[in-house]
Every structure is written in C-alpha cells, then in structure tokens.
Amino acid sequence: MPLSDDQKAEIAAQRESSATTRRPTVAALEEVLYNALPVLDHGFVRVVDYMGDDAAIVQAARVSYGKGTRRVSEDAGLINYLMRHRHTTPFEMCEIKYHVKLPIFVARQWIRHRTANVNEYSARYSILDNEFYLPKPEHLGVQSAANRQGRGEALTGAEAERVMALLREDSERTYAHYEDMLNEDAAGNPKDPGRQGLARELARMNLTLNFYTQWYWKIDLHNLLHFLSLRADPHAQYEIRAYADVMLDTVRRWVPVAYDAFCQYRLGGFHLSEKGLAAVKRMLAGEAVEQKDSGLSPREWREMMAALGREG
Amino acid sequence: MPLSDDQKAEIAAQRESSATTRRPTVAALEEVLYNALPVLDHGFVRVVDYMGDDAAIVQAARVSYGKGTRRVSEDAGLINYLMRHRHTTPFEMCEIKYHVKLPIFVARQWIRHRTANVNEYSARYSILDNEFYLPKPEHLGVQSAANRQGRGEALTGAEAERVMALLREDSERTYAHYEDMLNEDAAGNPKDPGRQGLARELARMNLTLNFYTQWYWKIDLHNLLHFLSLRADPHAQYEIRAYADVMLDTVRRWVPVAYDAFCQYRLGGFHLSEKGLAAVKRMLAGEAVEQKDSGLSPREWREMMAALGREG
Amino acid sequence: MPLSDDQKAEIAAQRESSATTRRPTVAALEEVLYNALPVLDHGFVRVVDYMGDDAAIVQAARVSYGKGTRRVSEDAGLINYLMRHRHTTPFEMCEIKYHVKLPIFVARQWIRHRTANVNEYSARYSILDNEFYLPKPEHLGVQSAANRQGRGEALTGAEAERVMALLREDSERTYAHYEDMLNEDAAGNPKDPGRQGLARELARMNLTLNFYTQWYWKIDLHNLLHFLSLRADPHAQYEIRAYADVMLDTVRRWVPVAYDAFCQYRLGGFHLSEKGLAAVKRMLAGEAVEQKDSGLSPREWREMMAALGREG
C-alpha cells in the first residue's frame, strides 16, 4: 500500500470525526469516505467529500422547495428519462471530490478533461517521493498492429524481463540524480554542504513519466459520468481504466439510481449511425445485408455486427 | 413572504431531518440551511447544500492526506496569501448550492456568469405563478445623466405614482391574458371547455420581464466570489445587488476566513493602473500632481482621487 | 426584413471590403458573410467571422506543421472516425461568430448553453426597438396532452384571432408604456420636459418576453454541433429550431465534410440502450419481442420501434 504510517494516522483521524448535518448524506459512500482505495502498484483513489445524492437530481429537475422526491419508482423513472434524453443539468447538481495518486503519464491523459477543479501537488514547492509505476508483467502489451493506439498480447519471458529491468533501472537512476541535484535533506539543508542545490522546479525535469504525482480533483456528476464513459471504455489505456473502474464503484455507492441509468443508457448501449440504422431495418425486414452494400466502412461494420452479436 | 403554506411545510421538514456525516460541516451555515432569506418583494435566496469549509481550502492547497490544517493563524495566513496572489484553484474546492427566486430581468443579468450549474423552473412544462416585482418608491431612480447605465435620484410624487401604476397594471393585465390563453385549471383541464388552450411554451411570451422565475444554482467558491465582486459592487443594478448582499452574508457564515480575505483583497482594495501608480509615487515624493499631467483620463483620475480620499 | 436603411448600408460596406490573407478561407461561407439571414418575423442570423475549415480539423488531429491534409477521401475518413468515436477536440479548433436577433424568450433557452462567448445588446445602456415576435397562425399550437412540454395542432378561427389580438395588444401597450416611462427622445432629451424619465434599467422590466434582443455569439464547432443536435431536434421549441435550421445551413457551407459526418453519426442515427440492444438482437434472431418482455418503458419502446420503422 502506498501510505506511510503518518498518512494512515491522518486518514484514520479524519474517519473518526463526525458531525450532525441537515444535508443529504449517503451511508454507503460514507463507509469508504477518506479510505485510500488502491489502484496500480502505488496509486489510490480517495473520496474526500461529496454533495448531493439521487434525490438531489430529482429535486433540481423539479426545482422543488423541499426534497422534491416522490415514490422510488417515479424518481427512478425521472432519472432514466433525464439520462436517456441527455437532460444533463440535473446531474450537475451533485458534486464529488477525490484525492488521487497516479503516475504522471496517466495524469497527462486525465487532465485533458477540463471540466473539473484540480489542485496538484507542486514539484516547484515540494520534493516528489521516490515512487514510480512498474506494470505487472501481464500488462506489458506489445504494440497492436491492427490499432495504432492499442496494445496486444503481453510480452513474455526474457523480453518481458528486459523491459522491466530497463524501466526499473531508469526510474531508480533518474530519481537518484534528482536527489543528487537537489542536494537537500529532509529539513531542507544541503546534504553535501560543499555544494549548492539545484532549484526544485528544475531538478524535477529529470524524472521519468511513470513517477507518481497526486491531486485533489473535484467534479460534478454529469461531467464525471462523461469522463468515466471515455475512461472506463475498453479503448482507454489500461492504466487510466484502472482508476476509472474504482471510481465507477464509488459512483455506484453514491447515486445507485443514476448509476443504473448510466449503465443502461451509456455504458451498455450502442449508437447506430444513419446508415447503420438503415442496415438494421433491412435486416429486420429479412434482407441479407453485407458490408459492401451497407455504406458502412469495414471497421464500422465490424463494430456494429459485434454489438449486434452477429458474424460480420 | 413569498412562500405558500405547503412550501413552508416542505422547508420545515427538510430542516428537521438530520444525519451523521464524516464530512466537514459548518454549524453557522447549517443554522440557515434551507431557510428562505427574503430579497426584494417576492424573491428569496435559500442555501440548499454546501461542500467544504475554510479548512478544505488549506487542505487542497497542501494536497494533504488528512485535514491538512495547522494553527488557526497559519491557515489564515495561507488563505490570505492565496487570495492576494490570485491562486484561485484551492477556492474552487468548496461548492455551494442555492435555490433562488428572482425577477426574469435579474435572471438575465445573472446567467451571464457561465461558470455555475443551473436548473431553472421551466415555463415550457409548468405554469408560472402570478408574482411580479414592483420596486419600492425609493428605488424608482431616474436615468442618470452622468452615467449611461446608472440611475440617479428617485422619482417622487405624482410621477412615481404614475410609474408604479403602469408597472402594476401591465403586469396584472399580461398575467390575466396569459391565464386566459392557457385556459387551464389547477388540474390541467380547460377552464372554458368551449375552447382549447395555447401551449405553455407560447403563452409565456406574454409575460413582462418583472415576473419571478426560480432556479437551483450551484457554484464553487472562487467563481462565487468573482460573481459577488461584480454584483455586490455599487456599479451593479440595485436589484441584483440585493441578491448579492444576502449571498455575501451566507459566505461569511460558511467560510469566515476566506470571506475576510475577500473583503481585504478584493472588495476593499483599489487597483492602480501603471500611470496611476506613477502619479501616486510622485505625490508621495511631495509633488503636486494634476489630472492633465497624470496621463489619466478625467474619469479615471476622479475615481483614483476618490479612492485615495483626496480632492481631485 | 428587420433592417433599417442605415443597417443595410453598414452591412453592404462590410461586404464590399476585402483583404488578402494567408489564413484558410471558405468561399461558400464568404458568399453569405455579414448577410442577415431572416428567421421568424423580425429576427436574423448573420455570420460575422469564422476561423478554420475542414482541413483545420485534420491538421489539429495530426498536430501538423503544414496543412496536414492528404487525399480528400482520407481526410473525410479521419473526420468520420473522429465524429464516430467522439474525439471532440479537433472540432474545437474551428470557431464561428454570429450576430443574432431573437425574441427574449428564445434568448433565455439559448443562453443555457454555457460554452459560447456572448455580448448582448444592453437594455441598461440603450433603448430597445419596438419589435416583437408574433407567431404565424399555423404555429399557434395548443398545449399537447401527451407531452407536457410540446405543442399540438394549431388553434384556428376565432380562437387563433383572439390569441393574436391579445399578444399584439399587450406588446404594443407595454412598449408604449416603456417609452412613456423613459420619456426620452432620440437625442436623449425629455420628450415631456415637465417630468423626468425612469432609468432604462428599470423601464425595461415592463416589456414582454416576445420583444427582440440581439447579441454577438461565438462558439467552436464542437460545441456548436452539440447545440444544434439539441436545438435542431424535433423536441425543441419551434422558435429556437427556426434559428438552428438556418445555422445548420451555415455549417454546411463552412465545413461540408464535418457537416456530413454530423448528419450521419448524430442527427440521423439512433442510440440503443442496453435493453434496447438486447431486444434488437432477439428480433434479429427471429424472436417476436413485445414491450412488456423487453424491459423497456412503453415510451422508450415506442420511440425505438418508430426509429426501427416497425409497428409497436
């Protein structure tokens, strides 16, 4: 686990404190509040705060004075309707805040989503820890030939060992040189009093992209679901998907009705294009349709037939 | 007060419910949670949820594992530093949600701030209530001659009465015609069964801009303070300023340290331009500086001298 | 047409000016540049500037040094791929700026899209013209019984005439009172020197929501397409759809390849939910599927069957 004893104690203290509130609370999410949910070899996701629940979505959609909720089935029906018709603003009325520890190359993909609030640990002010990501051997995929941005089967045997050794050695060496250039001990004094230390903002440039950083990341439910629909997708890089999967589970705890609607209308569905729809209509009418007379590209045809559970 | 008995009962029920939470809570804000704080003749501001407190700002700035706060004076010093140097992201880590009832022309100014989440009561789906804003006589300002977007002294006597009568009569008449065109009773059936009703989405166009609408409005603390710095400003129209003033007070309850920093570094300060700064330097050196050799426009000179408490 | 002679002359002068540029230009869009394309009875849409073209999408997707485009078919294939897989950022690299004149109630729906830049004509500074929207009789729909936010058949005969008369009379009367309260002539002097004028920022509240306002509105192509997918949709209110339709045509002129991809993958397609997809698979396998064993709600079932061209 990626936590020091001090950090564990701080988290435990946070979990022990409690107060009475008039705000909506979600017991299933409070259960894991502040806990470091592990991801990859040294990373984690921690829910550190949240606002709203399933009822808050309904309440906002109805602009109500009180709770605004009715029978459970009616509320679920409304949430399904909102999700299906992409009425997104009521979902923006719930907000969640995470503390995330993640490799820098994952952070760089993640930050492209601009609709969140972010405070990242600053390597201008502070010194990064000696923690870097090493993939498990089964994740050392080769470059996919079919898909320029994918990875295929994992490397095995000597090849895998060689890659692991290179990654590990370069991480260790660049960190050792980082420390060397900084020339600072824990108290901020020169380790080697005979020489000066390079500014932190410069020394950090010697670290490799698999080093861990961390941030506070706060987002509303609508934008979180959009992020997860892209990052929990099989096309996403494994390393960021590992985070998305853990976060999906926190969403399930937090807003179970919205989570079900999201699975039903986003994650689990399939979008037919205009030509795809025309092809399906012909198939339903009993015609034998082939890719070349469908107007679809081979790749799009293949994806549609896979979704429909048919051989291309 | 703008509330029906049903609405009062709903709010009371919300205020009575309570739960235990591990999240940060702010007692001074919980005191007024859900209450309809009155604004203008029929409007209100209600805080319906919040996330974070002063400590959450510090915690995010430090990307800490636990509370991340230290001595009170140290935390306040950090918050002052962040405010002064416009390090805005830690303030984005607090979020607040309001339910607001406001005249449509105020809503149209307000919505120009695009950094909030909004769910407005829909006049496509629902029928608006017969509630419209009438200024108090002391707010019936005449068009300012000096400032194209300002108002001057209030109208008095017969002139004021005449304006009030026009506003009231037109509001009442347009609402009566709105109802007439809708031709719906409370249950959604035709009042006059002999004719059909115009669609709600069309009938609403007959209402004047002083009718009240309402919305849920959710925003982070940084963007809220930016909104308030513009809308609690003396240059803002009185009617929106009335809302901003009530909201400022909820901020004071919620995050008192950030509120003080905001007053100190935003509301209460003065921004010197490059030429203004040069003029102040010369004054401090004992020179007598006049507008025409300052490089400032007469208006800018006047504003600066007023801020410095000197005659122009 | 909604333009004065002065306005026509200003537009003509803009259209006559021309310059040489190294930037990408689109002849088909330049053809209509600055022209007021009429919408509703007094409104218009004018394209006043644009940045980028289809090639700019490709160029950004490839982060290229030069034009970055290849064969036409290859570029179209890439744009289709980006649209289909919701790789939205390359579409954000094109930008367009409109000048729009529109009724206030339409402006209020429109402004809910927060991803654009807006400068609206200010009724605090300036006096609004005496122009208001009156629907054509065929658009005077009754309230839909089936759909709370829709409109059904149009009113006819005496009922239609009655509604038209109410709308017209209230608009004329509220404007007359607006002018009366302002008490300003064209030069800004009191019409009636015996009394003062009410501040513009107050007098405007007496106008009804069908009065026209105008704004400059600037947006990137991705967000514009999202706006159009919602506002050119049959569920959108007719009045805003009328604007969306005219704007769609400017998109077709501007970026014809992206426009085709948008029609193919957004406007013309259909999104199957997880249960919908399961039902379609069963139908394709020859099963007779009914709503009640599909897991879909009656409404969702109806919509899907309509899209598939089958009886429910």
Added chain:
Amino acid sequence: MPLSDDQKAEIAAQRESSATTRRPTVAALEEVLYNALPVLDHGFVRVVDYMGDDAAIVQAARVSYGKGTRRVSEDAGLINYLMRHRHTTPFEMCEIKYHVKLPIFVARQWIRHRTANVNEYSARYSILDNEFYLPKPEHLGVQSAANRQGRGEALTGAEAERVMALLREDSERTYAHYEDMLNEDAAGNPKDPGRQGLARELARMNLTLNFYTQWYWKIDLHNLLHFLSLRADPHAQYEIRAYADVMLDTVRRWVPVAYDAFCQYRLGGFHLSEKGLAAVKRMLAGEAVEQKDSGLSPREWREMMAALGREG
C-alpha cells in the same frame, strides 16, 4: 532551430498560399503567420490562425451591424474603459490559434489553464522525437531560500557542469531505452526482428519530463491575457515565461490597442489591499507609516513599498 527540412518546406508552402477574404485581417500578424518563433533550445511558438482585431472588440461591445468603430481615439477610449472595469466579454470575441513545441514539464504547468482548446501530439499513436530541453548554464538557478518556489543565483563551474552532464546523460539514456523497447524502425517494422516491441503507450513512460511535446492551442483574447498576466509574471518559472514573452509580442502585433490597455491596467499596475490603501492614504497625509502599524504582513508590506518605489 527545431525544424526539419520537410517541416520548413511545409511552413513555407503555407506562407505562400493566400486568398481574398471579407473578414478583418491584421497585416502585422500575417507577417509572422505560420513562422516558428524560437523559444528555449528546441521549442517554438507558431501563430496558425486568428479571428478578429481591435475593431472586433469595439464591434462586440456595441453589438453593431457594421464595423461599429468610430474615431481611433474613441475606440481606444472604449477599449481602455472595458479593460479597466473588467468588462471582459468583448475581448472574448477575438480568438487565436497557436502551434507550440514545449518541454513536457512546461506543458504540465500550461495545461492548468482550462479555458483553451488543445490537441496534443499523441505518444499513444506516435513516437516522440529525440529532443529534450537542457537549460543554458545561466538558467541553472539554485533553490531560493527566501521563496520556496523560486530559484536564485545560477550554479557555476564544476557544479553547473555536473548538473548539465546528469541531465544530458539521463535524457539520452532514457530515450535510447525508449527506442529499444519500441523496437520499431521508421516504417513501423521491428528493428530487431527477433523480438516484439512494447506498446507506444507504455514505452513513453520511460522518458524524462524535459522531452519536447507539441500541441495546437486555441484561446480567446480575454483568457489569453489572463494566461499571460500569470505566465509573463516574474513569479512564473523562467521556462514558461519564455513562451509567454514571445506570445505577448504576437498579441502586440495582433491587437495593439488592447495590448496597450493590458500593459496599462494589468501588467504595469499594482493592486492595493484595503489595509494597503489605508496606509497609502496616511502616507499621502504626511504620516510616517511603518509595517507594524499598517496591519500588513511583512511580506505584503515589502511588496507594496517596492511597488511604490520606497524603502520599506
């Protein structure tokens, strides 16, 4: 210079193409359009497109039908007024698009500004070039003792040489291993046919943060000026400031009037806090004010006195 012959040829071809347009054009900016303006050792900034000019700001503020501009002095007065009173929306009506090549650690600071559109070169799809940033010896600052995020005097002599050697060697080694793990030649075939290549999305994690990446970056003028006010500031890290300085010069070419207003009211001014303003008033009244009775912190006092050109 950071360009290959192919890249130079592509840029030259773009510069040679030209067309006639009705849009506003800015000759001074067209002069440098597409040129790679060098920054740091291998980086550059290229303006690749723009929309609007100084007149477009005025036009939007006036919501005009034609150019909307009047006398030069009147337009400049309006732009100054808008800048001074933070009426920011008219500045949002101008847009600019850059192609930037920059070290990854600079990109990570830069991307924290979320109000731009970005397309970054993808190291999932493509292979990064062997280009990394090495500071000039005079920029190898030591860690500042006074300011945790600053750098002080430069390292000299053997210490500087040692740091340079470490940075260079680690960059070269990590790139060699990156290539080795990829095992791809220019055509995408294995260099060493006896083994497979690691997926690009994984191999990249071995690169250090001083490697160059590149992106297309598009932003409106208001948000660009905000970015530049933070990043052309002396508190910003030297490496990002180097980019900001070059971009400032492109703004001066593009919108010279807005640029002057920006220098006058943002870059060159000073913001007095409430207590700072009180202290200045007392000084102007002839009082001797000292830090300890000013209510300002020592650091704030020092900064204010420096701005006022007085000894603390």
